[in-house]
Amino acid sequence: MWYSRYGFYPLFTQFPIRSTRSPQTFMFATPYTLDGRAHGELSQQYKRKTIITVANSFPYVKTRVPILSRREVVLTPIEVAIEDIRKKTAELCAAVHQEPPDTKILQMVLQGCIGTTVNQGPMEVAHVFLSELFLGQQLTDLQNKLKICFKDFSKKCLDALKKNRTLIKPDQSEYQKELEKNYQRFTDRLKPLFSGRQSQALTLSKR
Template sequence: MPTEVAIEDMQKKTQELAFATHQDPADAKMLQMVLQGSVGTTVNQGPLEVAQVFLSEIPSDPKLYRHHNKLRLCFKDFTKRCEDALRKNKSLIGPDQKEYQRELERNYHRLKEALQPLINRKIPQLYKPVLQVTSHRDSFSRMSLRKLDI
């Protein structure tokens, strides 16, 4: 199923970001490579394109709701990890890379803005209130009351 492949792909990208962000000792080159691969202008067509293909329409088949929702949550996690990675990169770079950092941040904000409507739209059917079944049994009539000897 293509949606499952997209989910795995986004989870992999998210894990790479998390790994590069929390690597100890920090590896600025590795972090920037992963960041560039996530938010770079030409590359972000990748994640954005995946989101547009799989999240622009709510599936007509209820069996696909779970995968749709999971992919949506993967993208939320991905954007959060991008933000963490950008913050970490900012703390590692020297003055000579400030412009590069600004470019990465601009690309990230463009990507996040484009993803927002796709990842914030929830499947209404998943959020319908659960029907309450009220029982009209009279539980008192079935209760046995016994006198306790003290």
Template sequence: MFGTYFRIGIYGPKFGDLDEQEFVYKEPAITKLAEISHRLEGFYGERFGEDQVEVIKDSNPVDKCKLDPNKAFIQITYVEPYFDTYEMKDRITYFDKNYNLRRFVYCTPFTLDGRAHGDLHEQFKRKTILTTSHAFPYIKTRINIIHKEEVISTPIEVAIEDMQKKTQELAFATHQDPSDAKMLQMVLQGSVGTTVNQGPLEVAQVFLSEIPIDPKLYRHHNKLRLCFKDFTKRCEDALRKNKSLIGPDQKEYQRELERNYHRLKEALQPLINRKIPQLYKPVLQVNSHRDSFSRMSLRKLDM
């Protein structure tokens, strides 16, 4: 019943009034990016000629000056419904999350030197939030985009989002009803497995090994530290759940997961237990001022 959504941008004089217009398309839920790309390329290829249509493969902002004016260009990006934190309180059911949709989001990874992907400490992310003129479901399956907003996440903010996502996946797999042992083990392996590249331990070593020089990063550093505390607790819950689900043939596998978890926890311990003293100074200063102000007020009352 519900759909999959794609942002479609069309560029080139061949499109006439639609040049540089952007739309959100609603497709059946099983539609893949390659499928809609092939369909649109075929549709416009019949209209303008197969050699005159080109699909832009990435989701980066399009510089029209660099495009061939004799060709028709289509940019296709998978997007997801976007909700603010306060909206999630009312959008509880699957239906709630798929009805009255006007805002969509897609993310584009980038680095400052122009590469899409880099090391953890240089990996930025551009989150693009789109607003359509009407809400889905609608009588049409294509609606104009009327507003676009971009939010840039710094490397440490990207790390925070990634760790929050891993923690949510663990919580979902642990409390899934009915339980799915294969899903739980897959998520656990990705969380505590020693062979995971850019896994939790590497993230912690990159961002938590030293207190940042820039005071603006103190709160991000502290937030990531708390994310790791929550993450290790969820890992422990997941291991306990997995132990109750497995048979005798998987006991050795369970022990291996537990060993990996304890190694990870031991390595993380000194990183996530370190607090930033500077974060607590303003609180103490405010309290001291408040106390002195209270004493002065009392002294005046006594007089």
């Protein structure tokens, strides 16, 4: 089997490829469900990561080089959810700490996390995979990991809101208030995730 910088031949030319740690190692992800569809409900959504190592680092004089090794990692639906929440958290963190600050990027990331139109996304993830928590039942290791991810995600949302508050102009004050309302609504619905001190910490301070 051979690898080209333009794709896998002959089977995988339709999938995007990205480099991982070194120019010799590449990975692409394929979403799938057990019934054969690429996408499905959250509880049915799997992901297959294919990782390959090639003989020579790119860029290389030849456009096709031999594949030395190939392995696959399959993520279960809850693992896909964990990865997605971690990705959103990383985007928030990057936007908050960007220097110089970029208000447009910060607001775009915030809107994608707690905006009215997407607020159901994280909420749906929580209700699909953490329903036992809302019922007072014991969680599995993966559910506990997702719960921790949600706590970090919520804290980073709060950090982003506070950062945005220091950057906005007076004509955006209503937009800021709307984002804060969305965030408060989000945390209120997920109170079982933020018990005790964590719940107290995730409160917007007055301006």
